Amino acid sequence: MARTVAAFKVDYFQFLNPDGQLIEGQQLPALARDFERLVTMYRQMVRTRVFDKKAIALQRTGKLGTYASCLGHEASHVAIGSAMRPEDCFAPMYREYGVQFCRGVTLTDVLLYWGGDERGSDYAHAPHDFAWSVPIATQCLHAAGAALAYKLRNEPRVAVSVVGDGGSSKGDFLEAINAGSAWKLPLVLVIVNNQWAISVPRSRQNTAATLAQKGIAGGLPSIQVDGNDLIACLWAMEKAIEAARKGHGSFVVEMLTYRISDHTTADDARRYRPNEEVEEAWAKEPVARLRSYLMDQGAWDEGQEQALLAECTAEVQQAADEYLDIVTNDPQPVTTMFDFMFAELPHDLAEQRAQAEHYQDTGGQH
Numbered sequence: 001m002a003r004t005v006a007a008f009k010v011d012y013f014q015f016l017n018p019d020g021q022l023i024e025g026q027q028l029p030a031l032a033r034d035f036e037r038l039v040t041m042y043r044q045m046v047r048t049r050v051f052d053k054k055a056i057a058l059q060r061t062g063k064l065g066t067y068a069s070c071l072g073h074e075a076s077h078v079a080i081g082s083a084m085r086p087e088d089c090f091a092p093m094y095r096e097y098g099v100q101f102c103r104g105v106t107l108t109d110v111l112l113y114w115g116g117d118e119r120g121s122d123y124a125h126a127p128h129d130f131a132w133s134v135p136i137a138t139q140c141l142h143a144a145g146a147a148l149a150y151k152l153r154n155e156p157r158v159a160v161s162v163v164g165d166g167g168s169s170k171g172d173f174l175e176a177i178n179a180g181s182a183w184k185l186p187l188v189l190v191i192v193n194n195q196w197a198i199s200v201p202r203s204r205q206n207t208a209a210t211l212a213q214k215g216i217a218g219g220l221p222s223i224q225v226d227g228n229d230l231i232a233c234l235w236a237m238e239k240a241i242e243a244a245r246k247g248h249g250s251f252v253v254e255m256l257t258y259r260i261s262d263h264t265t266a267d268d269a270r271r272y273r274p275n276e277e278v279e280e281a282w283a284k285e286p287v288a289r290l291r292s293y294l295m296d297q298g299a300w301d302e303g304q305e306q307a308l309l310a311e312c313t314a315e316v317q318q319a320a321d322e323y324l325d326i327v328t329n330d331p332q333p334v335t336t337m338f339d340f341m342f343a344e345l346p347h348d349l350a351e352q353r354a355q356a357e358h359y360q361d362t363g364g365q366h
Contacts, residue, residue, distance in 0.1 A: 020292025069261035075286030079233030107319035137170035166197020177218035180250030215252025227255030
């Protein structure tokens with residue numbers, strides 16, 4: 001005779017609907033009425049979006065390398081960064097600029113990184129955070145390692161990492177879940193589910209009802225939130241981080257959003273994604289949603305909006321000018337691409353470094 005030995009559920013949270021209206025009939029977090037804090041985070045979301053547009057323009061005009069846009073991810077990313085303390089650790093993927101700006105990474109840092117300058121990974125104002133990680137999901141294990149160090153040192157710090165829907169299928173992510181569960185680590189893993197793993201849709205990646213349940217399989221409390229609802233995202237992150245900081249172990253948060261942009265500037269999503277789907281995503285995007293709510297509540301107006309756009313445009317242009325000045329007048333030697341990964345270079349990379357140095361010194365001549 002069969003008997004049920006365990007049963008599970010994944011709760012979904014949304015407080016602000018796509019029209020920017022609070023969803024009634026549920027207990028709202030205090031943040032929903034904290035307009036001063038909401039405005040601060042809204043300003044960071046707009047700043048991130050203006051920066052993103054400029055970075056794409058720089059790439060399209062040959063002034064920046066391949067760039068990964070964060071268009072549509074502003075609420076999830078700013079919520080993650082806003083929920084963390086300075087002494088915590090963030091292990092990013094490669095498009096979490098909203099988190100990093102909240103953490104002190106500068107606009108110029110980001111441009112330098114995508115421009116191929118190693119100094120962009122040496123954050124002056126986010127000393128506890130890891131550099132960008134392009135290999136998929138490996139950053140989750142970096143965060144788990146940091147969390148283990150905090151536990152061994154009895155430090156009240158939390159490590160946070162982000163992975164995409166596609167990356168959540170990687171063994172690295174599942175191993176991080178297992179480490180967090182087995183060792184009860186102060187670790188928060190966020191799945192920013194933007195529906196597309198480059199050209200592979202969520203429907204073809206995994207047929208599970210949610211991606212959050214991967215955390216449940218590992219023994220971790222796991223929830224799903226509307227990733228375009230800043231209020232829900234911040235509420236979830238604060239809940240998860242507080243639990244981790246108090247020694248209750250790791251947590252998984254799945255944030256449902258949409259990658260409105262191409263995967264990177266090397267991609268053309270029109271080849272595989274219907275326009276109707278993108279138009280539907282624009283109707284649910286996070287910046288307009290929060291702006292509508294703030295305006296309806298009298299906490300924001302059109303004059304403030306125009307002033308903010310002008311302020312962000314000027315700041316972003318200043319960062320772009322600074323970046324271009326650095327790479328033009330103070331360029332790094334090509335050999336720096338080898339110099340910050342290993343204490344001692346493996347022999348094959350040492351050979352490649354010597355070849356690169358030779359070609360640089362000879363102007364590319366044999």
